[in-house]
Amino acid sequence: MAPARTTTARGAKPRLTTGATTRLEVLEALLMSRDAGQCAQRALTWLQRYAGVRRGLCLAADSAPPRLVPVASLGVSAPRLERYSVDLEVRDHPLTQALLSSTPTILGSNGHGATTPLGPGPVQAIALAPLSPRDLPAGLLLVSPFSPQGAAEVRWLARVLGPRLAALMAAQRVEEAENRLQRERGLLYGIINAVIDPILLTDGDGRIIIANSRAETLLAADEDQSEGRRQAVTLNNMLFSAALTRHAIEGAEAPRHEMPLVDPVDGSDLLFELMSTPATDVREGAGIVSILRNVTDLQRATAEIEENYRKLRQTEADARAERDRLDLVIDSVADPILVTDPGGNIVMMNAPAERLFVAVDGDSEEARRQVQANDAHFSSFVSNLFFEGDSRRRTGSIGLVDPITGASLPMEAISGKIVSEHGEVTAVVTILHDRTEELERARLYEDLKKLSAELEQKVRDATAELVRQNELLRRSHIALEQASALKSQFLANMSHEFRTPLNAILGYTSMLLKGVSGEMTPQQRRNLERIDSNSHHLLSIINDILDISRIEAGKMPLTLVEFLLPDMVREVLAEVEPLIARAKLAVATELDDALPPVKSDRQKVKQIIINLLTNALKFTPQGWVKVTAAYDTRLDRLTIAVTDSGIGISPKDQEVIFEDFRQADDSPTRQYTGAGLGLAICRRLTQMLGGELTVRSALGEGSTFTLTMPRTPQD
Amino acid sequence: MTADPLLVLLVDDYPDNRDIYVQFLTYSGLRVEEAENGHQALDKAFELHPDVIVMDLSLPGLDGWEATRRLKNDPRTRDIPVIALTGHALAGHSKGALDAGCDAFITKPCLPERLLDEIRAIHGTARARSGDPTT
Numbered sequence: 001m002a003p004a005r006t007t008t009a010r011g012a013k014p015r016l017t018t019g020a021t022t023r024l025e026v027l028e029a030l031l032m033s034r035d036a037g038q039c040a041q042r043a044l045t046w047l048q049r050y051a052g053v054r055r056g057l058c059l060a061a062d063s064a065p066p067r068l069v070p071v072a073s074l075g076v077s078a079p080r081l082e083r084y085s086v087d088l089e090v091r092d093h094p095l096t097q098a099l100l101s102s103t104p105t106i107l108g109s110n111g112h113g114a115t116t117p118l119g120p121g122p123v124q125a126i127a128l129a130p131l132s133p134r135d136l137p138a139g140l141l142l143v144s145p146f147s148p149q150g151a152a153e154v155r156w157l158a159r160v161l162g163p164r165l166a167a168l169m170a171a172q173r174v175e176e177a178e179n180r181l182q183r184e185r186g187l188l189y190g191i192i193n194a195v196i197d198p199i200l201l202t203d204g205d206g207r208i209i210i211a212n213s214r215a216e217t218l219l220a221a222d223e224d225q226s227e228g229r230r231q232a233v234t235l236n237n238m239l240f241s242a243a244l245t246r247h248a249i250e251g252a253e254a255p256r257h258e259m260p261l262v263d264p265v266d267g268s269d270l271l272f273e274l275m276s277t278p279a280t281d282v283r284e285g286a287g288i289v290s291i292l293r294n295v296t297d298l299q300r301a302t303a304e305i306e307e308n309y310r311k312l313r314q315t316e317a318d319a320r321a322e323r324d325r326l327d328l329v330i331d332s333v334a335d336p337i338l339v340t341d342p343g344g345n346i347v348m349m350n351a352p353a354e355r356l357f358v359a360v361d362g363d364s365e366e367a368r369r370q371v372q373a374n375d376a377h378f379s380s381f382v383s384n385l386f387f388e389g390d391s392r393r394r395t396g397s398i399g400l401v402d403p404i405t406g407a408s409l410p411m412e413a414i415s416g417k418i419v420s421e422h423g424e425v426t427a428v429v430t431i432l433h434d435r436t437e438e439l440e441r442a443r444l445y446e447d448l449k450k451l452s453a454e455l456e457q458k459v460r461d462a463t464a465e466l467v468r469q470n471e472l473l474r475r476s477h478i479a480l481e482q483a484s485a486l487k488s489q490f491l492a493n494m495s496h497e498f499r500t501p502l503n504a505i506l507g508y509t510s511m512l513l514k515g516v517s518g519e520m521t522p523q524q525r526r527n528l529e530r531i532d533s534n535s536h537h538l539l540s541i542i543n544d545i546l547d548i549s550r551i552e553a554g555k556m557p558l559t560l561v562e563f564l565l566p567d568m569v570r571e572v573l574a575e576v577e578p579l580i581a582r583a584k585l586a587v588a589t590e591l592d593d594a595l596p597p598v599k600s601d602r603q604k605v606k607q608i609i610i611n612l613l614t615n616a617l618k619f620t621p622q623g624w625v626k627v628t629a630a631y632d633t634r635l636d637r638l639t640i641a642v643t644d645s646g647i648g649i650s651p652k653d654q655e656v657i658f659e660d661f662r663q664a665d666d667s668p669t670r671q672y673t674g675a676g677l678g679l680a681i682c683r684r685l686t687q688m689l690g691g692e693l694t695v696r697s698a699l700g701e702g703s704t705f706t707l708t709m710p711r712t713p714q715d
Numbered sequence: 716m717t718a719d720p721l722l723v724l725l726v727d728d729y730p731d732n733r734d735i736y737v738q739f740l741t742y743s744g745l746r747v748e749e750a751e752n753g754h755q756a757l758d759k760a761f762e763l764h765p766d767v768i769v770m771d772l773s774l775p776g777l778d779g780w781e782a783t784r785r786l787k788n789d790p791r792t793r794d795i796p797v798i799a800l801t802g803h804a805l806a807g808h809s810k811g812a813l814d815a816g817c818d819a820f821i822t823k824p825c826l827p828e829r830l831l832d833e834i835r836a837i838h839g840t841a842r843a844r845s846g847d848p849t850t
Binding site: 495496497500501502503504506507508510511514516539 | 729742
């Protein structure tokens with residue numbers, strides 16, 4: 001309570017002067033007082049002035065709780081006053097007793113000094129008269145000292161102050177209660193408004209009695225707000241009423257009452273859950289308290305959760321399918337695949353890997369040992385990868401053993417780390433690849449390469465040799481061709497060069513024999529005839545050489561005519577008659593006049609026969625020569641054979657005689673003259689005619705040369 | 716026999732051969748003129764217009780093939796028969812001679828009588844072809 005202020009006295013009246021004026025004055029002052037403190041203070045001030053009181057204290061009796069509280073003081077220090085708040089329940093307290101005493105009580109004169117609030121000296125305590133006689137005294141007035149003449153003033157004031165103080169105290173209490181009520185109400189509204197959920201109290205007809213600010217936003221609109229907002233509010237009110245009605249019908253058992261509303265501010269859809277509770281007020285009647293909980297976000301969250309759940313399920317299904325596929329893939333790989341966790345434990349492997357790293361029941365002791373050995377090798381390889389730090393991949397070789405067959409398996413191992421987002425190694429995947437075949441292939445390939453290289457070298461050597469031989473052959477071929485061409489050219493040239501002088505010799509001889517230069521003696525004529533004969537012989541040699549050249553150069557044309565062999569043989573015999581006469585040999589013929597005609601080159605056949613006949617004459621010192629012409633019907637071939645009883649030809653010479661410039665006796669001292677071209681030409685001509693020329697002979701037993709030819713030339 | 720005996724132009728670079736044929740043909744009653752190379756042969760042919768020309772093919776300078784070709788390409792001498800005479804007996808020579816325009820081809824050695832027969836034969840053919848009634 002505020003310290004009492006000293007009221008300024010209205011008129012300066014002589015001290016201790018009492019009377020009706022001063023009493024009226026204080027009564028007016030007391031009536032004009034705003035509160036109990038001011039009222040009591042004015043009373044004390046009046047007492048000081050008119051009753052000689054130097055110290056005083058006014059205590060008001062409060063009803064709830066029942067206690068005495070100081071309201072005004074005079075000449076007392078504030079701390080001391082605090083002590084005089086006295087609980088009225090404490091009945092034996094001197095102040096309580098003084099209050100309840102109908103007569104003034106003197107305190108401090110009989111050992112009560114310690115409890116005297118006004119310091120040393122006796123203090124008079126006077127109960128203040130209550131507002132109504134039934135009530136407790138309104139308070140207690142303590143004064144000291146008091147003069148005998150002031151006692152009447154004190155008693156009077158105690159009587160008039162009491163009811164006034166009581167009234168002011170009551171008014172003060174009402175005001176306090178109202179203030180408290182106002183505060184509590186404000187607090188309550190603050191609390192309600194602080195709740196983000198709309199809260200409403202409606203009456204039985206659904207009219208809103210109380211709404212918090214959130215509820216007002218949704219359900220109340222002023223005239224000055226926008227049309228859209230007002231429409232939204234109207235709609236919301238309808239929705240809310242409908243919800244309330246439904247709620248009332250369905251009752252509180254319905255688990256949830258959802259109520260869609262529209263946000264008047266932004267027009268968005270909102271979803272609320274409605275919780276209504278009937279509230280009965282004695283004065284206001286039945287009402288309903290509704291709390292709306294915004295579940296818009298909740299709904300969205302629920303939908304999201306459901307969606308997420310669905311996705312999760314889907315993802316799970318996908319992952320499972322993926323996993324199944326992966327398993328299928330991994331198992332279908334022929335190479336062993338293993339997945340190891342960071343602890344080095346194998347967490348997954350495919351069937352080929354199981355064969356190597358898992359022992360099954362029934363495996364032999366040896367197989368189990370191999371499985372362990374394989375596992376040790378593999379673990380060592382993988383643990384190295386863990387130690388290697390940065391490298392994510394490792395390739396190496398591991399020597400494993402097939403536990404079942406005991407076969408050695410040189411494996412190539414490729415390990416890769418699987419690293420999580422945080423850079424931790426979560427697993428290591430290892431693929432093993434059996435290099436047995438590869439190594440074997442490589443070895444075979446090496447062998448093959450070596451063999452191939454050897455072969456290649458051999459081929460190269462052989463080719464080089466071949467090339468060398470070829471080159472030699474080519475060179476010798478060229479040389480031969482050149483020599484042959486030169487020879488042919490030489491022979492052609494020579495024959496020409498021979499012919500020109502020979503032409504002159506033959507020409508002159510012929511003219512002389514014709515008697516161009518006049519008659520000659522028989523001796524001259526005989527000599528001239530020898531010249532002529534020798535010249536012709538020389539010409540025949542030259543012609544032989546020319547024939548060879550022509551045949552070799554392919555320049556010997558055939559002129560085919562049909563003729564009879566016997567006729568031709570007789571012609572030949574006539575032509576060589578001089579030779580036969582000179583040889584003194586018996587020449588016989590066996591000519592079948594029934595021979596069929598032959599179609600061939602008459603000139604060449606004749607040339608062959610002449611040649612064979614002259615040879616027979618030449619190489620038969622004595623005896624006979626026989627010419628036979630026959631026809632072999634079976635083979636359809638004609639034969640002309642010239643047989644002699646001459647010197648014969650040894651078997652080894654029987655081929656030589658057909659070669660150019662060869663005779664059986666090739667020595668410089670040979671007995672028989674001749675260029676040795678005759679048979680060579682004959683054989684060539686025979687071949688041109690499609691026939692063959694053979695010899696049958698033995699040394700000293702004569703020879704038989706046989707020309708066999710077709711009746712008509714073959715293609 | 717008509718008034719003018721046949722005039723033969725004998726072309727050969729070998730004097731002895733010319734001599735043989737000149738002696739024999741003259742002996743046989745023909746008139747003979749000689750040439751020893753191709754150019755001479757052309758000159759005399761144009762100048763004398765012989766009845767028959769006997770042409771050795773291997774001649775120094777302008778050879779017998781070329782000389783014959785020119786004679787046969789010239790209207791003045793085109794109709795004169797040419798007998799080729801050569802020591803080259805290879806088939807190619809006779810073909811080349813006929814290509815050059817020779818009317819006959821004789822390989823040496825050729826006896827004088829043979830040449831005479833050939834001249835008479837070819838002259839007769841040529842006259843028959845040209846329609847000359849004289850024989």
